[in-house]
Amino acid sequence: MSFSNPAAFLWALLAVPIVIFYFLKIRMRRMPVSTVMFWEQVFDEKQPRSIWRKLRHLASLLLQLLFLTLLVAAVADPFFDSDIREQRRVVVVLDISASMQAPSENGSTRLTSAKSQIHQMIRALKLRDEMALIVAGGQPRVVCGLSNHKRTLQVRLDEIKPTDGPTRVVEAVEIGRRLLAGQKNEEVVVVSDGCFEGAAELAAENEIVWSQVGTPSANVGITRFQVRRSLLDPITYQVLMEVGNFSDEALECSLDMNLDGELLDVIPLKLGPGEIWTEVREETSVRGGVISAQVKWEDDLASDNTARAILPERQRIPVTLVTEGNWFLQRVLEANDIVDLTLTTEVPQTLPPSGVLVLHRSIPAQLPAGNVFVVQPIAATDFWDVAGAVAEPLVDKQDKSSDLMRHVQLDNILMPEALKLIPKVDHKTLVESISGDPLYLQISHDNGNVLVLSVNLDQGDLPLRTAFPIMLTNALSWFGEAKGELIEAMAAGHTRDLQVPSELQKVAAQRSDQLLLTAPDKSQQRIRVVDGRCMIGPLDQTGVWQLSEINSDQTPDADSPVVSAPVLQICCNLSDPTESDLRIRETINPRQELLTSGFGGRPVWFFLLIAALLLTIIEWLLFQRRWVA
């Protein structure tokens, strides 16, 4: 037998004061009394046994010394050498993916069953055995390093919550193997329902102890759901839907679509066994919100029955068109549902906020501040000079990387004439002719943005081509900083590098952790912003997440920060067919090594403490009880 803490034997020196106090104690207190005749009457009635009377103080001393010996030995933590030789180190990988929320055979969820199995393993650990816990969610994480403290393991295990995301069991097993590198008697135990790619191969490995939970069950789930605004039509949006039947039988169900709770459509579905139904639908709406789709079919996994996505709201743009008359330009702007058009022949001095001024031919010497779209400028300004005209300009270069040129193809468009512009400030040429003259250029200055189209609209077929309204739509979106074209719904368990919305840029610049991400269950986490971007995720709950600004008066460590209204909403969907597929392909019999316990499963010090407690009870019964009996 050895001791983990031999220095604890120094506590044995406490025997010295115990002995001293013993001798002090047996020197009885002398108490003068008026007479002892009454006490003699009391004690003459019940004479104590003389032998016990002589030995009881010595017995008390021996009991106290024995009590001290047991305590010191317990603190020294004795252990048997066999405990070291047979010491095992176990890493338990727990699958916490969405599929683990499906019911198990005993009515509880698969995760609950898995936790019960792990609790059983913890209880069965021998004294020197060590265990580590790794959760395999979207991001494998060690929740408890190797420890032989059962209570810690149990608390950490109980703190594990299910996620709506996928699982990365293979990566978690690799982490476990690294934890056990160089150890003897090591084991990696995987507790999972096997609903992930490569489960069968992993279970077949000899080094892996597989613990299966759950029973096969049928499920219908939405595996893809995205919404985006049409790039051609300002009010049209497209919805991508994919629904899978993860059962072995054909079924009929419906898919309800809502926009902020308002029913948009009900789509009846007939799905064959294992069929995946995919469809892209187009709808129109100026307003934005949360579009949700819900599968109406009773199954065992709720997290994939509803999917959500953000439909960006279209902001109406006040556009002032200054022209002597151009029917095409006017009609294109009037046909745009998000444009509030004002026609005039006089150049206004100021523009409304977020408004756009379209100048056709009428060019003031100094452009007003704000967003200005100039078509066919016939006069020079601060930004350019006009040096005549360019005949038959052919498009040579087109900046396809620019959002302004998205879906715009000008190669085959007949343009008889354009003005020859000589920019006087920094600019970006979006379309350039063979002669090198800019046909469409972008100027950003301190007071606003300017787009200049030098093509003569009265000649040629540019106004008749689809490129023209697209160019104008792109320009209006660019002036409006292209808000809300597509806010992609994230898949659970994934991360995204997100551009912080302009409303939060200033806040983030002041303090990098001033943004707060609120989960669907109202839990919150602070988000760090670096260079105007922030990393969101991995998101472990399906639903709508909200990015908000924290009240600037609060300290960064405030527990319940007050936040502003959400500035950005992010939808998170399961979107993982492997998680939605609750059919367990193979049943793997778990090995039972961990289910056997050692001697009492308790350390020696535990039994020493029990013995010390018994001694305390004996001492009380023999001595202390007499004072109060």
Next chain:
Amino acid sequence: MPLFDNYFLTRLEYLSIVSRKVFRGQLMAQRRTKQMGGGIEFADHRQYTPGDDFRYLDWNLYARHDELLLKRFQEEEDLHVYLLLDCSRSMSTGEPAKFDLARQVTAALAYIALADLDRISVYAFANGVLHHFPLTRGKARILSLMQFLESLSADGDATNMTQLAEEFVLRAPRRGLALVLSDLYDPAGYRNGLDVLRHHKYEPHVVQFHHAAEADPKMLGDVELQDVETGDSRKITVTENHLRNYRDVFQTFLSSVTDYCSAYGIGCTVTDTGVTFDKLVLGMMRASGTK
């Protein structure tokens, strides 16, 4: 703190006035003695024995019953009050000490008697009479008595009531009221001594003193008890059970004192040291007045 301070003297005068107004002739003052002698007030009869004075034969009774009976008359004279103060070491215990209260009560009773023209004498005793304040009368003697009481100390040996009584009856020439102020912790028992007084025609009155720690001790565990009178010690281990038994034994002792006194018509006052002397004396006078 002096035993007899101004406050004590003030209370003493108050007690004297109260005793004259309310308890006149009932405890001591202006009480007739039971001394039979040549007074004019008939007391009772007794059998004639040769040598008796023929003048006191009741000839009427002899004529009726043919029996010689001698008439007895109560002698009218001032009352002799004997204050027997226990000076054994056991009286020094308690807080305040039993001895201090006993001396204050002695002084108070003596003052009341002197104020009513009675004669008082004080006997300090332990295992016999240790000190003696001779018979005296008149209020002016109270100061001498106080000096005498202040000079006493509770350092006598074990209480011996029998020895006290036997010495006292030899030294006290006249019968009278014998007030015994003691804790009565006599290893041989207090009854024999009181019997001797009673048999010698004294009128005993017992004032038993004890303190709270004697009636309800608190010590627990291993203790060595030392008898302050005898010096005997006893090592014991005291439990709550023992304390309960002790309280029962002590209450039995106090009950035995009152029962004994009641059986023989002896005045009895049992008190702890928590009361003041004036309240105690008033209580004694009230108790005597209700009999």
